[in-house]
Amino acid sequence: MKIALTGNPNSGKTTLFNAITGKIEHVGNWPGVTVEKKEGDVKQALLSGGESITVVDLPGAYSLSPYTSEESITKDFVVNESPDVIVNIVDAGNISRSLFFTTQLLELGVPVVVALNKSDLNEKKGTVIDTLLLSEALKCPVIETVATEGSNNGLASLMEAAVGVKGKKQSAPALRGSRKAETREEVEAVDKKRFALVSDIVDQVERRKINSSKQTTQDKVDRVVAHKWLGLPIFAAIIWVVFSVSQSWLGPVLADLFVGWIDAFYGVVEGAIGDNVNPVLSSLLLDGIIGGVGAVVGFLPLIMVLFFMLALLEDSGYMARVALIMDRFFKKIGLSGKSIIPMIVSTGCAIPGVMATRTIRNERQRRTTAMLAPFMPCGAKLPIIALFAGVFFNDNAWVGTSMYFLAIAMIIVSGLVIRMITGDKSVSYFIMELPEYRFPSLKRAAVSMFSRAKAFIIKAGTIILVCNAVVQLLQTFNWQFQVVAEDMPGTSILAALASPLAWVFIPLGFGLWQFAAAAITGFIAKENVVGTLAVTFSVTNFIDVEELALVGGGNEVMGVFGIGAVAALSYLVFNLFTPPCFAAIGAMNSEMESRKWIWGAIGFQLGTGYVLAFLVYQLGTLFTTGSIGSGFVPGLIAVGAMIVSVVYLIHKNNKTASEAVLKAA
Amino acid sequence: MKLNDAALDKEYYVSAINACEEGMGEFLFTLGCFPGEKITVISQVASSYIVSIKDARYSIDENLAAAILVEDSSLATLAV
Numbered sequence: 146m147k148i149a150l151t152g153n154p155n156s157g158k159t160t161l162f163n164a165i166t167g168k169i170e171h172v173g174n175w176p177g178v179t180v181e182k183k184e185g186d187v188k189q190a191l192l193s194g195g196e197s198i199t200v201v202d203l204p205g206a207y208s209l210s211p212y213t214s215e216e217s218i219t220k221d222f223v224v225n226e227s228p229d230v231i232v233n234i235v236d237a238g239n240i241s242r243s244l245f246f247t248t249q250l251l252e253l254g255v256p257v258v259v260a261l262n263k264s265d266l267n268e269k270k271g272t273v274i275d276t277l278l279l280s281e282a283l284k285c286p287v288i289e290t291v292a293t294e295g296s297n298n299g300l301a302s303l304m305e306a307a308v309g310v311k312g313k314k315q316s317a318p319a320l321r322g323s324r325k326a327e328t329r330e331e332v333e334a335v336d337k338k339r340f341a342l343v344s345d346i347v348d349q350v351e352r353r354k355i356n357s358s359k360q361t362t363q364d365k366v367d368r369v370v371a372h373k374w375l376g377l378p379i380f381a382a383i384i385w386v387v388f389s390v391s392q393s394w395l396g397p398v399l400a401d402l403f404v405g406w407i408d409a410f411y412g413v414v415e416g417a418i419g420d421n422v423n424p425v426l427s428s429l430l431l432d433g434i435i436g437g438v439g440a441v442v443g444f445l446p447l448i449m450v451l452f453f454m455l456a457l458l459e460d461s462g463y464m465a466r467v468a469l470i471m472d473r474f475f476k477k478i479g480l481s482g483k484s485i486i487p488m489i490v491s492t493g494c495a496i497p498g499v500m501a502t503r504t505i506r507n508e509r510q511r512r513t514t515a516m517l518a519p520f521m522p523c524g525a526k527l528p529i530i531a532l533f534a535g536v537f538f539n540d541n542a543w544v545g546t547s548m549y550f551l552a553i554a555m556i557i558v559s560g561l562v563i564r565m566i567t568g569d570k571s572v573s574y575f576i577m578e579l580p581e582y583r584f585p586s587l588k589r590a591a592v593s594m595f596s597r598a599k600a601f602i603i604k605a606g607t608i609i610l611v612c613n614a615v616v617q618l619l620q621t622f623n624w625q626f627q628v629v630a631e632d633m634p635g636t637s638i639l640a641a642l643a644s645p646l647a648w649v650f651i652p653l654g655f656g657l658w659q660f661a662a663a664a665i666t667g668f669i670a671k672e673n674v675v676g677t678l679a680v681t682f683s684v685t686n687f688i689d690v691e692e693l694a695l696v697g698g699g700n701e702v703m704g705v706f707g708i709g710a711v712a713a714l715s716y717l718v719f720n721l722f723t724p725p726c727f728a729a730i731g732a733m734n735s736e737m738e739s740r741k742w743i744w745g746a747i748g749f750q751l752g753t754g755y756v757l758a759f760l761v762y763q764l765g766t767l768f769t770t771g772s773i774g775s776g777f778v779p780g781l782i783a784v785g786a787m788i789v790s791v792v793y794l795i796h797k798n799n800k801t802a803s804e805a806v807l808k809a810a
Numbered sequence: 811m812k813l814n815d816a817a818l819d820k821e822y823y824v825s826a827i828n829a830c831e832e833g834m835g836e837f838l839f840t841l842g843c844f845p846g847e848k849i850t851v852i853s854q855v856a857s858s859y860i861v862s863i864k865d866a867r868y869s870i871d872e873n874l875a876a877a878i879l880v881e882d883s884s885l886a887t888l889a890v
Contacts, residue, residue, distance in 0.1 A: 207837070207840040207841060208840035210836060210840065212833055212836070212837040212840075238865060239864065239865040239866050240865075241842065241864040241865050242841060242842050242863075242864040242865065242866060245840065245842070246840075333839070336839060337844070340842060340844075340847075357862060357864075357865040357866075358821060358848070358850040358852075358862040359819075360819060360852065363867075364852050364853055364860070364867075367852075367853060367855065367860060368853050368855055371855040371856065371858070371860075371869075372855060372856070373855065373856035373857075376855075376856070465869075468869075469855070469858055469869040470856075472858060472869075472871055473856050473857055473858070476871070481871070482869075482871075506833070572873060573831055574829065574831055574834055574870070574871060574873050574874040574877070575858075575869075575870065575871040575873075575874065576837075576838075576868055576869070576870045576871075576874055577868065577869050578866055578867070578868050579860065579866075579867040579868060579869055581867075
């Protein structure tokens with residue numbers, strides 16, 4: 146049989162879904178985390194024999210009249226795909242709103258079971274709900290659940306109740322005229338009665354100790370963290386702590402340990418294959434595969450620590466306040482605080498981030514957000530940040546933090562430019578439910594961290610491995626398929642392919658074919674940047690910088706990479722702000738639903754990466770050495786051309802706009 | 811009176827919703843924010859408002875606050 150999970154946003158549907166299926170879908174303490182439907186099978190332990198149950202987790206909705214596109218997924222599913230049973234998850238702390246949706250679901254003719262979730266929080270607040278009376282009033286089973294608990298959570302009884310009602314007829318609480326209502330006025334009149342009915346029920350079944358419209362400690366916290374002047378510095382400080390712990394303190398310590406194991410593994414394999422194997426084959430295995438993949442995987446501990454801390458933040462309820470803080474700034478560029486949610490999700494991975502734009506109703510805002518969210522430093526870009534922070538900037542936390550806020554700043558600037566190009570001046574409203582703060586759960590954060598780590602390892606073992614092997618082969622052979630002489634790496638196929646592009650990068654400070662090759666493989670997956678650099682510079686350990694010094698033979702890092710700190714920063718910026726990986730571009734394409742927008746987005750992102758890297762390198766060189774960097778004039782011409790074309794687009798739009806006004810007149 | 815002018819911590823009754831964006835009125839309705847229902851402004855932070863509707867907290871911007879018209883509870887009770 147098939148069960149649909151429905152309920153208001155942030156009522157804990159996905160947490161409950163994970164608890165009953167054993168899956169690890171992404172959860173967070175804010176409304177709108179789930180934007181697509183997800184299926185899973187109920188764990189055997191929760192079934193008292195009988196048939197297997199498939200559960201479908203749906204995006205949250207406040208009613209059956211969808212406001213945003215992800216809400217319509219929910220409506221379409223429960224109305225058209227006739228599940229056997231609907232489990233309606235109701236936040237026990239807010240039945241006066243949630244039961245409105247419940248009464249709508251009860252009229253669909255599909256048996257409903259109400260899961261009164263988060264009932265542990267009610268106990269703490271002294272709110273009492275008479276579930277028997279509620280069940281009588283709604284004419285459907287009501288089960289108290291605590292989906293966050295491992296045991297004694299009511300989930301077995303919930304499943305039992307769901308099996309029990311399958312195929313049975315339930316009669317909905319009487320609402321006169323609800324079947325006949327067609328016009329807007331009629332529907333509204335019925336819905337008013339619906340809320341009146343809900344209020345009646347709540348009056349009967351609920352006893353509250355604390356009136357919810359009174360000030361609480363949480364409200365005091367809100368006034369500080371969302372304060373006009375303090376809000377942003379507090380946000381910056383929190384992100385700085387996150388990056389310090391993951392990139393400067395705990396992360397490198399764990400990474401050192403981990404890289405030691407990888408090195409040991411390298412040694413074991415090297416010893417095992419011995420000297421009798423073809424050198425091309427052994428270097429493919431050792432330097433290409435183990436070395437390249439190892440260089441990427443070496444950053445896993447840093448990434449895991451970062452994901453762990455971000456998961457704690459998401460669990461606390463703070464992220465919804467970030468949306469509130471950012472709304473003010475995003476308003477100015479024609480977006481709203483809602484756009485920050487996809488950007489926060491993008492710090493994990495840009496693909497779900499781009500998909501999260503579905504919660505934005507305005508089409509231009511949605512497309513603009515899908516275009517800009519990939520600027521955020523995602524999990525795959527972290528190894529690049531960590532590499533450059535570690536090698537060139539002594540593991541400083543400011544590198545990661547500043548990249549995070551540079552991304553936000555670039556999003557704001559770009560948003561403004563896109564608004565000028567599209568010429569849309571519409572302003573929209575901002576409303577967002579503020580979830581209650583709670584103490585973040587270490588267990589949930591650990592689960593989220595391991596699921597992301599697993600995805601990272603799978604990616605490293607498949608796509609990254611293949612790419613590194615290809616890079617190693619292309620680097621080993623020249624066009625005549627002869628092995629490249631050791632002192633002439635520039636004659637390889639890889640060098641020949643990447644060199645023309647390297648010319649383009651001279652004004653950005655990194656006109657070496659190795660960097661060009663790494664930037665290209667980065668489009669397949671951003672982790673490849675680190676892998677390709679490892680293979681092309683034959684450095685397998687990026688964590689332990691002292692070892693780099695040995696490889697470089699004296700002049701440390703400069704000797705190995707041939708570029709200085711300013712060019713390194715420029716390369717970092719270039720990789721963060723060029724178009725994301727192909728998978729994320731695919732996600733952008735499907736959310737934008739417009740050829741013009743997707744090509745515009747790719748062009749815009751390429752331009753942003755180039756211009757930003759140019760500025761970082763040339764200005765940085767000017768400040769540090771007092772003279773301009775290499776290739777300034779051609780670079781300036783390229784950057785100038787890009788700016789002129791943007792200005793042309795804005796101008797063209799203004800012209801069409803004024804022509805439209807003239808025509809109208 | 812617009813919600814922007816409402817006093818903090820005081821319960822008001824919604825008298826009208828004046829939102830120009832299509833669907834916003836209906837959306838607010840599903841949250842329980844429609845004429846006759848209660849609303850309380852909990853705090854004003856920067857240019858946003860934190861309000862309590864039914865048993866939930868929402869953050870709304872000043873544009874939306876201006877679209878929600880409220881009246882004094884005492885007047886509303888008298889009218890009933």
